[in-house]
Amino acid sequence: MAYGYYPGCSAHGTAKEYDISTRKVCVKLGIQLEDVADWNCCGASPAHATSEELSLALPLRNLALAEKQGLNSIMTTCSACYNRLKVAHETVKESPETLNRINDIVGEPYNKTLKVTHFVNFLFEEVGLEKLKEKVVKPLENVKAACYYGCLLTRPPELVTIDADPENPTIMDGIVEALGAEAPDWSHKTECCGASLALSRTDIVVRLSGEILKAARFADADCIVVACPLCYANLDMRQSQIASRHGVDYSLPILFISELMGIALGVNYDELGIDKHMVSAANMLKEKGLM
Amino acid sequence: MIYQLNANVRNFGETISELSGVDISTCYQCGKCTAGCPVVMEMSHTPNQIMRLIQLGLKDEVLSSPTPWLCASCETCTTRCPKEVDIAKIMDTLRILALKEGYKRKEPNVVAFNKIFLDSIKNNGRLQETKLAIVFNLKTLQFFKDMMLGQKLFKKGKISFSNDSIKGTDAVKAIFERSKGFLNKGER
Ligand code: SF4
Ligand code: SF4
Numbered sequence: 001m002a003y004g005y006y007p008g009c010s011a012h013g014t015a016k017e018y019d020i021s022t023r024k025v026c027v028k029l030g031i032q033l034e035d036v037a038d039w040n041c042c043g044a045s046p047a048h049a050t051s052e053e054l055s056l057a058l059p060l061r062n063l064a065l066a067e068k069q070g071l072n073s074i075m076t077t078c079s080a081c082y083n084r085l086k087v088a089h090e091t092v093k094e095s096p097e098t099l100n101r102i103n104d105i106v107g108e109p110y111n112k113t114l115k116v117t118h119f120v121n122f123l124f125e126e127v128g129l130e131k132l133k134e135k136v137v138k139p140l141e142n143v144k145a146a147c148y149y150g151c152l153l154t155r156p157p158e159l160v161t162i163d164a165d166p167e168n169p170t171i172m173d174g175i176v177e178a179l180g181a182e183a184p185d186w187s188h189k190t191e192c193c194g195a196s197l198a199l200s201r202t203d204i205v206v207r208l209s210g211e212i213l214k215a216a217r218f219a220d221a222d223c224i225v226v227a228c229p230l231c232y233a234n235l236d237m238r239q240s241q242i243a244s245r246h247g248v249d250y251s252l253p254i255l256f257i258s259e260l261m262g263i264a265l266g267v268n269y270d271e272l273g274i275d276k277h278m279v280s281a282a283n284m285l286k287e288k289g290l291m
Numbered sequence: 292m293i294y295q296l297n298a299n300v301r302n303f304g305e306t307i308s309e310l311s312g313v314d315i316s317t318c319y320q321c322g323k324c325t326a327g328c329p330v331v332m333e334m335s336h337t338p339n340q341i342m343r344l345i346q347l348g349l350k351d352e353v354l355s356s357p358t359p360w361l362c363a364s365c366e367t368c369t370t371r372c373p374k375e376v377d378i379a380k381i382m383d384t385l386r387i388l389a390l391k392e393g394y395k396r397k398e399p400n401v402v403a404f405n406k407i408f409l410d411s412i413k414n415n416g417r418l419q420e421t422k423l424a425i426v427f428n429l430k431t432l433q434f435f436k437d438m439m440l441g442q443k444l445f446k447k448g449k450i451s452f453s454n455d456s457i458k459g460t461d462a463v464k465a466i467f468e469r470s471k472g473f474l475n476k477g478e479r
Contacts, residue, residue: 009417009418009419009420010420012417013419013420013421014420016448038416038457038458038459039417039457040412040416040417040457040459040463041412041416041417041418043409043412044408044418045364045405046404046405046406046408046409047409047412048364048383049364049383049386049387049405050386050387050390050405050409051387051470051471052383052387052471053469053470053471054409054466054467054470057466057469057470058412058463058466061459061462061463061466104469105466105469105470106462106466107462107465107466108462151363151364151365151366151367152366154370155365155366155367155369155370156366156369156370156377156379157370166370167370190367191329192329192330192363192365192367194329194330194363195363195364195365196363196364197330197361197363197401199400199404199423199424200398200400200401200403200404201333201361201398201400201401204330204333204361204363207332208329275447276447276448277447278443278447
């Protein structure tokens with residue numbers, strides 16, 4: 001049975017490597033992904049800041065298409081997309097009136113049959129840590145990988161949480177440990193990076209992301225692991241600006257969870273797209289004997 | 292600052308409660324929302340102050356505040372509020388109402404960003420990041436913003452000018468036309 005896959009807009013631009021490495025890793029795990037055909041953007045923050053109906057209708061079209069395609073589930077790698085898809089799904093599940101209203105707007109009926117998941121809880125639930133451990137061929141020994149969850153994977157907890165504890169989630173830590181790495185406890189797991197303000201108030205993003213990098217350094221992390229293209233964009237692409245503003249060059253590699261998995265599962269470095277990062281992970285990986 | 296209480300005190304609070312579906316009367320000003328807000332440093336009114344101003348019916352003060360536009364929608368406040376007030380949802384409601392009623396934009400770049408983002412989806416069904424960044428810089432007159440970054444991204448193969456449109460662009464356009472909001476009217 002194939003799992004529905006919703007790549008999201010960043011998969012075609014700034015987070016290409018997240019998409020590339022996710023597909024590679026799924027092949028290694030024997031998981032068949034099927035893209036939702038003709039998916040559209042989930043609307044992200046601009047939609048919910050502008051019109052509630054729009055913020056529900058844009059994700060719901062994708063859910064309706066996935067259903068029509070015969071899929072039982074839809075998995076996405078982007079925390080923002082996951083948040084919007086899951087909130088839309090839960091909202092219409094609770095209110096038949098809203099479902100009818102939004103179905104009319106979309107023009108395709110959604111019957112609420114899908115399971116909506118994020119890559120991280122998909123790994124946890126559908127693959128499981130034991131199976132993951134078995135598949136590891138190159139354990140990530142001596143790598144201290146700080147897991148960064150950000151906002152949209154964990155909040156609001158009654159609708160989207162991937163972990164029982166929204167203030168101190170550990171689900172990604174479990175995955176990273178299954179790969180043989182160490183996941184340190186640290187202070188900024190769920191602090192906001194400023195996501196939606198990336199272009200409009202870059203100064204705020206530079207401040208917030210700088211604090212996250214500083215905290216990870218303080219925890220002696222070798223890298224930060226992320227599960228969202230927006231977190232990645234802010235933490236990786238803004239590092240040179242953070243360096244000029246804070247006077248500290250953290251040079252901290254930011255890795256997608258799928259990339260870290262790819263290395264541990266024995267996918268070739270060149271096939272993972274890691275060289276597309278602004279902050280190179282090559283030195284760190286060489287130092288740890290992983291490349 | 293001296294506030295003049297408005298005769299429509301109750302009305303404004305009720306309007307916000309009605310539009311957002313969040314009961315604003317239960318907020319008891321503990322300040323927990325503000326304590327965890329990542330953007331509070333840049334805000335003129337803190338989230339708990341916004342809540343109090345709504346309760347007091349100070350509509351103009353609230354709707355002309357930059358605070359809702361600076362809110363990053365991180366949902367920390369909503370998650371932590373002991374009275375289960377969905378403050379992030381209220382921030383959405385305030386943005387929508389401020390646009391509808393034509394309040395002067397205190398954070399024009401945020402408003403411009405949202406509009407360009409949504410226009411891109413309306414026309415193509417998907418967001419085209421490269422075009423979003425270019426149009427945003429042109430419209431907000433920041434021609435050289437992130438140019439160095441853009442060059443580096445280009446070298447990494449992450450800048451794309453190709454049209455990433457979907458087949459169902461008409462279906463997506465129809466969603467925009469049918470959604471209640473302020474997308475096809477007035478200033479937008
Ligand atoms: S946390 Fe809730 S109750 Fe406390 S001030 Fe904020 S909105 Fe009011
Ligand atoms: S959702 Fe907005 S107001 Fe609430 S904590 Fe986050 S940034 Fe602050």
